[in-house]
Every structure is written in structure tokens, then in C-alpha cells.
Amino acid sequence: KxxxxxxxxxxxxxxxxxxxxxxxxxxxxxxxxxxxxxxxxxxxxxxxxxxxxxxxxxxxxxxxxxxxxxxxxxxxxxxxxxxxxxxxxVYRVVNHGPLLDVFVLDMRTYRNANSDGRQTEDAQGILGAEQLRWLKRELSRSRAVWKVIASDMPLGLVVPDGKTRFEAVAQGDPGQPLGRELQLAELLRHIKHQRITGTLWLTTDVHYTSAQRYDPARAAFKDFEPFWEFVSGPLNAGGFQALKLDGTFGPEQRFLKAPDRANTSPAETPQYFGEVDIDGGSGELTVRLRQDSGEVLFSQTLQPGRVGQ
Incomplete structure (x- = not known):
């Protein structure tokens, strides 16, 4: 170019x-x-x-x-x-009948400036106040068995922007929520207290694939139910090394595959994508993380009707 x-x-x-x-x-x-x-x-x-x-x-x-x-x-x-x-x-809900609603987020247009992420108050955050209100409202309204939150940024992975600023939600401080984490804490608390079932997160941006399960038993912030985040991509771009996890929401990395150096060519390292199947009879949802050959690298089946997984 x-x-x-x-x-x-x-x-x-x-x-x-x-x-x-x-x-x-x-x-x-x-x-x-x-x-x-x-x-x-x-x-x-x-x-x-x-x-x-x-x-x-x-x-x-x-x-x-x-x-x-x-x-x-x-x-x-x-x-x-x-x-x-x-x-x-850009943010919206895509309805797929009684089994699935996809909540498509926009974590770019309404965010505050990238910073060290240590603010004790942050109403704007990464979603903006209006998008957060919309997401809480639409999750509460949804009657779909599964509510997939499609996020263009990961949750617990520490994504740097230079030496002192951060690009996503996490900022590497494993304590109580700060900065953009405050919005995520508010949302997770809402899901728990409103008893919203069947939520999971599909995220991207970091040029490798991984699966994290977040659990309040391991977290500094505890007012939420356990949930899964599945990260995958890209389909046609350079690969990058794995990032550190922030402990605020208690992530445990159940799977990871990433290159060992920055910007590896697609000719050198696999490209990654995810596949999600919902069984029409049982309602079970299965996530498979695959590489470009089609090989399944990781698989996890989740049960319907639960607030936490």
C-alpha cells in the first residue's frame, strides 16, 4: 500500500x-x-x-x-x-430465533483516551455510558437460550499501547477494578443480579487464540458469576505473542496457542478461527477453536439455562 x-x-x-x-x-x-x-x-x-x-x-x-x-x-x-x-x-443485537442472540459491541467509537487505566471513576470507559445502558437493557430483555457477546477487544488480556498506556479493558493491576474495568464490573454485576442466563464472550484483536474462564473465587472483584471468553483470529494477518492476564476478574487460561515472536507471517504460523454449534435438542453450546487447516485445537461444551458456567 x-x-x-x-x-x-x-x-x-x-x-x-x-x-x-x-x-x-x-x-x-x-x-x-x-x-x-x-x-x-x-x-x-x-x-x-x-x-x-x-x-x-x-x-x-x-x-x-x-x-x-x-x-x-x-x-x-x-x-x-x-x-x-x-x-x-455499529453496536446492535442480531437475533437468531429462540436459541441465540448476538450482542455486537463497538469498543472503539465511544471509548475514552488510552491511558494507564488507574482511574477510580470512569463513566465513559471503553463502551461509553449509552452503549453500556443499551447492553444491560437488551441482555435483560433477551429470551434467547444463549446470549453471545461479540467484543472487538479482549477482557482480561493486557493489551499495551506504548509503554504506559493500555488499549483494551485490562491494565495489569490484579486488584479491584480501575479505569475501563469499572464498566465491565458493572455489567458482570448486572448479569448476576438480574439472573441473566447463557452469556459468553467471543473476543478478538490479539492475533492468536485462547480460552479463559473467569471465576470470582480467583478474582479481586467477586460480585459476578463465572463465565467464558473465547479469543480467536486473525484469518489473514501476522501472528503475535501471547499477552499477560490481569487477575481482577479471576481468569484461568484453559487453552493458548500463539507464535513466539511478533508479526509472524501467515506463511509461518497458523491462522485461527472459532466455531460455535448449538444443539437444537439439548440446547448445549459447543465452542471449537480451530486453525486454518481445520484442526480442532480446543473444544468446550456449555450447558443452557445457567447464569454462570
Missing amino acids: AKVAETLAEFRGAFRYNLLDENLRRFNAQVPTITQWDDHEVHNNWYPGQILDDDRYTVKDVDVLSARSLRAFSEYFPIRTLRPDGHGR
């Missing part, structure tokens, strides 16, 4: 470029897709209000760049809550 995308035409071109690949076109024709957006639609690790310190850009204002990118994104990925002019929102 000779130039970074800055204009609306360039962002449109970036999305259109991918469609030159015959394999992707065939994939799109055969596989329904629920689309989220994240940092690389605009700039690595971006957040609202950021002014870029990047010599490749003549437009430094991330808010301008993200608005242009979202307009192009909305044209190439039809989402019912997002109009073609870029207005609306």
Missing part, C-alpha cells in the same frame, strides 16, 4: 481493494457475516479526540478520519443500525 487512507475516496478504495481477492469474494458468497469495526479501519489503536503523531498523515484529527472511514465502512458492510451516510451505530 503506497499511501495511508485519509480521504473518503481513499477509505472507499481500501475496502474495495480487499474485494479484488477471489478467495474473499468466494468466502463472502458462501458465509454470512456479522461485521464489527475496530482500529485498523482508521489507525492503529485510535480513540476519539486523538491527534496523530504520524508523519504519514496530513490529516491528524482522528475524529475526521474515523467519520470518513465509517462512511465508507457503511457502504461496504450493510448494517441495519448504520445508514449509508455513516450515521447511526
Whole structure:
């Protein structure tokens, strides 16, 4: 790529470029897709209000760049809550009958600035106050057996942004929730006290695959029920080493596969994806983490009707 995308035409071109690949076109024709957006639609690790310190850009204002990118994104990925002019929102619920609701989050558009994450009060957090209210409300309303929360950022993995700032929810302090962890604590408390059954998290961003089970018995924050987080990806990008876990919500890593160095080529290291099956009779949900050969690396079956797993 000779130039970074800055204009609306360039962002449109970036999305259109991918469609030159015959394999992707065939994939799109055969596989329904629920689309989220994240940092690389605009700039690595971006957040609202950021002014870029990047010599490749003549437009430094991330808010301008993200608005242009979202307009192009909305044209190439039809989402019912997002109009073609870029207005609306990416976060939404996708209903799949009585067995499944998918809660698609947007952890990019409404977040606060990446920081050391040690704030004792943080109403904006990584979701923004309105999206958090929406998520709590829609989870409470859902009558689906399974409520899958599709998150573009991981929960307990410590994702750095430079030497002193953090990109996701966790910040490496294993004590009581701070910074963006405060929103997650509020949500997990809501799920427990409202007795919301059948929740699990599918997350991504970190360029490897893993499975974590979060348990209040191991956690500093204890007002929640146990739950699973399954991480997978990418389908076609460099691999990166595994990140540390933050102990605030008591994660135990049940599975991990990652390269031993940064940005390994897809030709050198497997690409990863996940598969989720729901049994129509028993209601059991099985998650399989696979690599690009199709080999199953890890499998976990969850039981329906439970607040914690």
C-alpha cells in the first residue's frame, strides 16, 4: 500500500481493494457475516479526540478520519443500525430465533483516551455510558437460550499501547477494578443480579487464540458469576505473542496457542478461527477453536439455562 487512507475516496478504495481477492469474494458468497469495526479501519489503536503523531498523515484529527472511514465502512458492510451516510451505530443485537442472540459491541467509537487505566471513576470507559445502558437493557430483555457477546477487544488480556498506556479493558493491576474495568464490573454485576442466563464472550484483536474462564473465587472483584471468553483470529494477518492476564476478574487460561515472536507471517504460523454449534435438542453450546487447516485445537461444551458456567 503506497499511501495511508485519509480521504473518503481513499477509505472507499481500501475496502474495495480487499474485494479484488477471489478467495474473499468466494468466502463472502458462501458465509454470512456479522461485521464489527475496530482500529485498523482508521489507525492503529485510535480513540476519539486523538491527534496523530504520524508523519504519514496530513490529516491528524482522528475524529475526521474515523467519520470518513465509517462512511465508507457503511457502504461496504450493510448494517441495519448504520445508514449509508455513516450515521447511526455499529453496536446492535442480531437475533437468531429462540436459541441465540448476538450482542455486537463497538469498543472503539465511544471509548475514552488510552491511558494507564488507574482511574477510580470512569463513566465513559471503553463502551461509553449509552452503549453500556443499551447492553444491560437488551441482555435483560433477551429470551434467547444463549446470549453471545461479540467484543472487538479482549477482557482480561493486557493489551499495551506504548509503554504506559493500555488499549483494551485490562491494565495489569490484579486488584479491584480501575479505569475501563469499572464498566465491565458493572455489567458482570448486572448479569448476576438480574439472573441473566447463557452469556459468553467471543473476543478478538490479539492475533492468536485462547480460552479463559473467569471465576470470582480467583478474582479481586467477586460480585459476578463465572463465565467464558473465547479469543480467536486473525484469518489473514501476522501472528503475535501471547499477552499477560490481569487477575481482577479471576481468569484461568484453559487453552493458548500463539507464535513466539511478533508479526509472524501467515506463511509461518497458523491462522485461527472459532466455531460455535448449538444443539437444537439439548440446547448445549459447543465452542471449537480451530486453525486454518481445520484442526480442532480446543473444544468446550456449555450447558443452557445457567447464569454462570
